[in-house]
Amino acid sequence: xxxxxxxxxxxxxxxxxxxxxxxxxxxxxxxxxxxxxxxxxxxxxxxxxxxxxxxxxxxxxxxxxxxxxxxxxxxxxxxxxxxxxxxxxxxxxxxxxxxxxxxxxxxxxxxxxxxxxxxxxxxxxxxxxxxxxxxxxxxxxxxxxxxxxxxxxxxxxxxxxxxxxxxxxxxxxxxxxxxxxxxxxxxxxxxxxxxxxxxxxxxxxxxxxxxxxxxxxxxxxxxxxxxxxxxxxxxxxxxxxxxxxxxxxxxxxxxxxxxxxxxxxxxxxxxxxxxxxxxxxxxxxxxxxxxxxxxxxxxxxxxxxxxxxxxxxxxxxxxxxxxxxxxxxxxxxxxxxxxxxxx
Ligand SMILES: [Zn+2]
Numbered sequence: 001x002x003x004x005x006x007x008x009x010x011x012x013x014x015x016x017x018x019x020x021x022x023x024x025x026x027x028x029x030x031x032x033x034x035x036x037x038x039x040x041x042x043x044x045x046x047x048x049x050x051x052x053x054x055x056x057x058x059x060x061x062x063x064x065x066x067x068x069x070x071x072x073x074x075x076x077x078x079x080x081x082x083x084x085x086x087x088x089x090x091x092x093x094x095x096x097x098x099x100x101x102x103x104x105x106x107x108x109x110x111x112x113x114x115x116x117x118x119x120x121x122x123x124x125x126x127x128x129x130x131x132x133x134x135x136x137x138x139x140x141x142x143x144x145x146x147x148x149x150x151x152x153x154x155x156x157x158x159x160x161x162x163x164x165x166x167x168x169x170x171x172x173x174x175x176x177x178x179x180x181x182x183x184x185x186x187x188x189x190x191x192x193x194x195x196x197x198x199x200x201x202x203x204x205x206x207x208x209x210x211x212x213x214x215x216x217x218x219x220x221x222x223x224x225x226x227x228x229x230x231x232x233x234x235x236x237x238x239x240x241x242x243x244x245x246x247x248x249x250x251x252x253x254x255x256x257x258x259x260x261x262x263x264x265x266x267x268x269x270x271x272x273x274x275x276x277x278x279x280x281x282x283x284x285x286x287x288x289x290x291x292x293x294x295x296x297x298x299x300x301x302x303x304x305x306x307x308x309x310x311x312x313x314x315x316x317x318x319x320x321x322x323x324x325x326x327x328x329x330x331x332x333x334x335x336x337x338x339x340x341x342x343x
Pocket of ligand 1: 049050057059060063
């Protein structure tokens with residue numbers, strides 16, 4: 001049984017292709033983090049190598065080995081490549097050496113299964129040389145070899161590589177579907193399931209992880225509490241926060257952008273509350289607190305600040321000076337002159 005939740009269009013496409021024997025030799029899965037791209041890729045590898053009649057059975061030797069990343073014919077290549085002893089961890093890109101090794105492996109017949117499957121996790125991090133090297137392989141596909149590229153966005157992947165793959169977009173999963181999965185199949189209590197299904201913003205993998213890892217949720221709530229506190233900070237405190245965020249950005253860009261995304265979600269919730277749409281906010285567990293904050297800020301200011309935050313994110317992606325961008329954003333943030341809010 002396919003393990004992917006909330007992607008019926010993509011699953012039925014694969015089922016049709018498998019029935020007709022018309023599978024492409026390379027796919028590009030695009031979608032936000034934790035939406036199910038890796039689950040789908042691993043599932044597809046299991047379907048192609050399952051030893052039972054109704055693949056993927058999840059129980060045969062092959063399905064199990066693939067699930068544990070121990071199958072000789074299924075390889076995952078990414079920034080954190082466990083097989084890569086020579087390169088340092090936390091690399092900034094997927095290098096050409098990784099792709100050369102992959103090419104060599106792809107040229108050999110399957111060792112124990114029917115299909116060789118290469119999953120490139122984070123294809124947006126392929127270096128230019130690595131992407132060009134991969135392109136050659138994609139242009140001259142081998143028999144019984146499948147490439148699955150997975151990416152959050154395709155902006156930095158060369159068009160030549162994209163055009164050699166069948167592109168499939170994975171959409172955020174509905175909160176209802178996530179809530180049902182957490183309650184019915186993972187034994188999570190109704191209230192927690194409801195909160196997580198909203199907080200994950202359609203990225204089911206996050207909800208599943210947070211349902212068993214309390215630290216993940218605590219960390220999220222801490223970040224969120226601080227963001228709400230900032231509204232009541234004076235400028236000195238706001239600049240301190242901006243400096244901290246800018247330092248983090250220079251080390252881990254994606255984490256900082258994720259913080260700003262979370263920020264936009266919070267302010268969007270304030271906007272929804274302000275316009276009487278409290279029923280569809282994301283942060284339902286702190287609805288009352290958001291209600292209080294919304295009372296002290298005008299609708300116009302909230303709208304304006306969401307736009308400013310989106311602009312700041314664009315500027316950061318375009319390599320503007322992070323400290324400057326974030327300090328300006330702090331100045332743009334509406335003030336709420338009331339007692340400090342605690343999370
Ligand atoms: Zn199986």
